[in-house]
Amino acid sequence: MTGSRVVAVGHYQPDRVLTNAELATIVDTSDEWIRSRVGIETRRIAADDETVDDMAARAAEKALANAGLAATDIDYVAVATCTAIDRSPNMAARVAARLGMTTPAAIDVNTACSGFTHALATADHAIRAGAASKALVIGSEKLTDFTDWSDRSTCVLVGDGAGAVVLTAADEPEVGPVTWGSVPEMANAVRIEGRPGTFGQEGQAVFRWATTELPRIGRLVCERSGIAPEDLAGIVLHQANLRIIEPLAARLGATNAVVARDVVESGNTSAASIPIALSKLVERREVPAGAPVLLFGFGGGLSYAGLVIRCP
Ligand SMILES: CC(C)(COP(=O)(O)OP(=O)(O)OC[C@H]1O[C@@H](n2cnc3c(N)ncnc32)[C@H](O)[C@@H]1OP(=O)(O)O)[C@@H](O)C(=O)NCCC(=O)NCCS
Numbered sequence: 001m002t003g004s005r006v007v008a009v010g011h012y013q014p015d016r017v018l019t020n021a022e023l024a025t026i027v028d029t030s031d032e033w034i035r036s037r038v039g040i041e042t043r044r045i046a047a048d049d050e051t052v053d054d055m056a057a058r059a060a061e062k063a064l065a066n067a068g069l070a071a072t073d074i075d076y077v078a079v080a081t082c083t084a085i086d087r088s089p090n091m092a093a094r095v096a097a098r099l100g101m102t103t104p105a106a107i108d109v110n111t112a113c114s115g116f117t118h119a120l121a122t123a124d125h126a127i128r129a130g131a132a133s134k135a136l137v138i139g140s141e142k143l144t145d146f147t148d149w150s151d152r153s154t155c156v157l158v159g160d161g162a163g164a165v166v167l168t169a170a171d172e173p174e175v176g177p178v179t180w181g182s183v184p185e186m187a188n189a190v191r192i193e194g195r196p197g198t199f200g201q202e203g204q205a206v207f208r209w210a211t212t213e214l215p216r217i218g219r220l221v222c223e224r225s226g227i228a229p230e231d232l233a234g235i236v237l238h239q240a241n242l243r244i245i246e247p248l249a250a251r252l253g254a255t256n257a258v259v260a261r262d263v264v265e266s267g268n269t270s271a272a273s274i275p276i277a278l279s280k281l282v283e284r285r286e287v288p289a290g291a292p293v294l295l296f297g298f299g300g301g302l303s304y305a306g307l308v309i310r311c312p
Contacts, residue, residue: 003173113299
């Protein structure tokens with residue numbers, strides 16, 4: 001075996017929908033401000049007793065069912081999250097226990113909003129190294145636990161949910177090389193800090209960095225994967241702001257790609273945003289199976305990780 005491929009995807013979102021109009025009754029904001037600055041119309045909010053591992057397990061069950069695999073087939077499970085409440089056990093161990101896995105390597109990855117693509121790359125590397133053969137990679141977040149509901153600059157942005165993919169070993173690699181890195185001098189630009197922890201960010205600085213630096217890095221991801229941007233069939237960027245997503249896709253030159261815009265209905269779900277958005281593209285069959293899709297996460301750290309996969 002020389003690589004891995006994504007064979008299935010699945011997602012879970014809580015039932016409760018929070019609209020911009022409802023938010024405007026809580027803080028001094030408006031539907032018009034939120035739509036025009038970020039593009040968000042609604043977001044999903046987890047119930048008080050619904051946890052990061054609850055949502056992760058539900059997304060994982062769907063991905064496994066779509067893959068036609070049992071939990072006991074999985075030998076590597078990674079959960080990308082920055083909103084786990086407990087320090088130990090990690091979310092991956094809890095998901096493994098809930099789903100009845102046998103002896104998987106169970107690892108959490110915390111690089112905030114770029115966590116899912118980091119976790120996907122480590123699973124691909126484990127398979128390439130022969131240390132795993134069937135992997136489950138999950139992004140799950142309950143950002144609303146770390147949200148100051150009196151701060152209009154942050155509370156309008158966040159949502160909860162989870163997405164998961166199943167990876168298997170493949171003779172022909174369908175998960176391209178990862179391009180990842182960080183910007184240490186902007187390490188504090190996106191934060192969940194303090195106890196129990198509150199989400200905050202330097203919004204304008206992050207916006208400037210994302211719109212000026214990410215097109216170059218996105219092109220590098222494509223180049224290293226041997227894919228011309230115009231040959232991409234899909235682009236799934238971290239779903240933080242439509243005003244970042246749309247110009248970035250345009251500046252990449254991905255003229256034929258379907259661009260995921262799930263931020264509109266789901267808000268910013270940090271490490272869960274890419275697998276949720278990818279799962280919806282697949283569910284609606286907006287990208288053909290086997291077609292190249294760019295996944296690109298960025299956020300706290302500031303960290304980023306991008307790779308091109310073949311669509312399941
Ligand atoms: C967060 C973000 C949407 C804010 O948009 P912005 O245009 O930069 O807005 P600013 O923070 O400069 O605020 C502009 C004004 O709107 C006000 N404002 C902030 N939130 C508001 C809200 N929800 N409703 C109404 N007004 C609001 C501010 O108080 C400010 O008012 P002032 O001009 O009177 O001082 C945007 O900066 C962004 O998306 N940044 C990148 C985020 C990101 O990608 N993070 C990494 C991954 S999580």
